Amino acid sequence: MAGIDERWTAQVVKGAGRLGVDIGPEAADLLAAYAAELxxxxxxxxLTAITDPMDVAEKHMVDALAVVPYIPKGSRLLDIGSGGGFPGIPARIADPALxxxxxxxxxxxxxxxxxxARTLKLGGVEAIHARAEELSEEEGRGQGYDVVTSRAFSAMDIFVPMALPFLKPGGRIIAMKGKGFEEDLENLKACEADFASRGIFLATxxxxxxxxxCGAQRALFVITMGDLP
Known part of the structure; x- marks a missing residue:
């Protein structure tokens, strides 16, 4: 596809590197193929309002890869409200053991x-048409995941209660937020207080x-029950 070329790939590799994520040639090629399909x-x-290839490189691919250092290698990951596959597919490309x-x-x-997933031959990836609230009731889903992610999905007081039933003991929730994340922080504090009143203590x-x-500001909220490992 026009615009998904060596310059595009170099931009993704460079941008990911600045966020502490090493992307090798094979992973870079997969990200390019993924962008072309998207x-x-x-x-x-x-699937996305962002259509300029170089914007896709930074605002989708590089941004999604920011989560990788906070996902333990080989984790079982649930990506809620995945949309076009962010951050789940780039995270899987960066760590084939996921x-x-x-x-x-x-x-x-x-x-x-x-x-x-089929076109890129990404093993270990499943896509499910469902609401997360319903999925948690399926056998093997509740307390079945090491990490639950979302990217610009919903308010924290909605997402956190939705994600918690999926977490294994010691697991973590990672919410990716864009501009206005200060509001998300305040919302999360209220959510934490509500859980604390019920004897559930969250560390964020x-x-x-x-x-x-482009210099756009972003934030990750990494949430565990108790202290971070």
């Missing part, structure tokens, strides 16, 4: 996720970062 499918179904479940309530998005670390080329 933009091709976006012509017929609304087992990734992508969940979205929009069927056409899940069709794309299945297509992308907020990691600020900026996209390496």
């Amino acid at each position: 933009l091709a499918w976006n012509r017929k179904c609304n 087992s990734v479940t992508l969940v979205d309530a929009v069927r056409k998005k899940v069709s794309f996720l299945k297509h992308a 670390e907020m990691i600020r970062y900026e996209l390496p080329f």
Whole structure:
């Protein structure tokens, strides 16, 4: 696809490196193939409002890779509200040992996720059309994941209670947030207080970062029950 070329790949590798993520040649090629599929499918179904290839490189691929240092190697990961596959697919490309479940309530998005995983030959990736609240009741799902992620998905007082039933003991929730994340922090504090009143204590670390080329501010909220490992 036009715009997904060596310059594009170099931009992703450079940007990821600035966020502490090493992307080798094979992973870089997979990310390029993924971006091409995303933009091709976006012509017929609304997967992303970002359509310039270089913007996709930074605002989707590099941004999604920011989560990688906080996901233990070989984890079982659940990505709620995965949409076009962020951050789940880039995280799986960066760490082939990950087992990734992508969940979205929009069927056409899940069709794309299945297509992308099949086309890129990404083993250990499943895409499910469901609401997360319903999925947690399935056998093997509750307390079945090391990490639960979301990216610009919902308010923290909605996402955290939704994610907690999926976590194994010692697991972590990672919420990726864009501009306005200060509001998310206040919302999370209220959520923590509510859980504490019920005897459930959450430990949160907020990691600020900026996209390496445009300078946009971002934050990760890494949440565990008790102290971070």
